[in-house]
Amino acid sequence: MALEQTLQAARQGDLDVLRSLHAARLLGPSLRDPLDALPVHHAARAGKLHCLRFLVEEAGLPAAASARNGATPAHDAAATGHLSCLMWLLSQGGCRVQDRDNSGATVLHLAARFGHPEVVNWLLRHGGGDPTVATDTGALPLHYAAAKGDFPSLRLLVGHHPE
Structure with a gap:
């Protein structure tokens, strides 16, 4: 109860x-x-x-x-x-910001995966989010943004990780 x-x-x-x-x-x-x-x-x-x-x-x-x-x-x-x-x-x-869940995802991965460009932007600019960190399966935050079709987040992530 x-x-x-x-x-x-x-x-x-x-x-x-x-x-x-x-x-x-x-x-x-x-x-x-x-x-x-x-x-x-x-x-x-x-x-x-x-x-x-x-x-x-x-x-x-x-x-x-x-x-x-x-x-x-x-x-x-x-x-x-x-x-x-x-x-x-x-x-x-x-x-x-670098804490990982059981799949190796950080808060930046999740913001990108679920289409929250304002969170992605803040994490990249002020929160210390690292766009080069991969999950246990090798996924980067930009992979999640691309799969979601979240172009604002994708642009932000590419701007911080141009390779």
Whole structure:
């Protein structure tokens, strides 16, 4: 009951519910969904920065926790295009731009794979994203952008990796 209520509140941005659950001491790092993602993953995926910050700063959940697939909340924010959450996770939450999931993908790979040129742009210009890093199968971020047909991201990536 507390798990689903927490995950729903994190996804919907319901800070009051999260505060109530925290006051009842029902929030903790053992609160994970079936894929081992924490409420911080769900808040990052939904772009709910205020909930993400509360879960980390007030409830003490780890911002850089990995789900079963190795993804951190930063991976989820990049994959869903939530730049403000990604920026906070990288600057304040302890996530690192070079963190890899179980397939070897970084946040830059995921931003390119799911067609988020604004995230790709920020990672290349300000976030320290490396367009030359390959996944375990040899895929570069520009491969994902090309496969997606995301020409704005592809242009950005080629500009940073012209070979």
